[in-house]
Amino acid sequence: MLVNSQDIIYNNFKMINKNYKKQIKLLDCTLRDGGSVNKWDFGHQNIMSILQTLNFANIDIVEIGFLQNGYQNSYDLSISDNTKNFDEKLEQIVNKNFKAVAMIDIGKFDIEELPQKKYTYIDGIRLMFKKSELELAFQTSLKIMEKGYSLSLNPVSVTTYDERDIEQLCDKTNSLMPDILYIIDTYGLMNNEETLKYFRTFNECLDCEIEIGYHAHNNLQLAYSNSIQIINNKNNRNIVVDGSLYGMGKRAGNTPTELLAYYLNTQFDASYNLKKIDDIIEQVIMPMKNNFEWGYSLIHYIAAINGCHSDYVTYLYNEKRVPLSRISDILKLIPNDKKLIFDKTCISEINT
DSSP, X not given: OOOOHHHHHHHHHHHHHHHTGGGEEEEEOTTTTTHHHHTTBOOHHHHHHHHHHXXXXXXXXXXXXXXXXXXXXXXXXXXXXXXXXXXXXXXXXXXXXXXXXXXXXXXXXXXXXXXXXXGSSOOEXXXXXXXXXXXXXXXXXXXXXXXXXXXXXXXXXXXXXOHHHHHHHHHHHHHHOOSEEEEEOTTOOOOHHHHHHHHHHHHHHSOTTSEEEEEOBOTTSOHHHHHHHHHHTOTTSOEEEEEBGGGOOSTTOXXXXXXXXXXXXXXXXXXXXXXXXXXXXXXXXXXXXXXXXXXXXXXXXXXXXXXXXXXXXXXXXXXXXXXXXXXXXXXXXXXXXXTTSOOHHHHHHHTO
């Protein structure tokens, strides 16, 4: 009997992957990033169904929502100005086995109001910050860690970081030793090669005990492909990849959780329950797609290929009725320091 050499290579690849399956964790961010689509108003029953299903599906980490000042405690929302809202939901999860984390956008939540970890069901905090907020982020991080939480550092828009910026970020991260440092492609600008370049730089600079996370957006339809590149180049370092159910997320959306779970099951011998994931998508997320818009579109594509914030394209197309064929020429005139921060005055002056 002849043996196909490609089959040998493929089977050996799977055997190697089985040995590393514990190094890859899947985080679902539907209730946080997906919440930007519906203003975090999922409804209490839908939130509970999502949480319980993700638990039954063996998802490793679940981002339960935003901690943000100015939002009253509501059973229907996945955003709150205190942890009580989330605790009341988490305590109802049957046989909870996922790690529950909440996102804080630096400057939008008073860290002094964050209780000690022992008084909440929330296991970890994901701290989101811009490059200009680096020093404040690390001061805030110390307070979060002192309260007993695991910490994930989520620097917004990695594409704004040059080599020196990344070295500084990694040096400060090594001095802090959080659980995770993320590569975040906020505007979905990166291709496979660029994604790997950032990953390899992070991998070389970071202490080996710090996990590398990856959060993609789908402006160029590369969120899933880029995530696979990260997964397949993990080496011996623990990594975390983010996804959301049906790709639900701001503007172009995220990497679909179901695709990541399928890939990790088939290539890394993971044990995510795809039937449970499919059920919650059909019952909860797909009906939302009828009322809210997210995912790949020509608007987000044009923004990405010009390295711009999507709101520039939306403004020009929807408000100023500029044909899509002309928008790229206008976007090229936006100053580099304005491209990823929507400035209505700037774009209005350019378009006059």
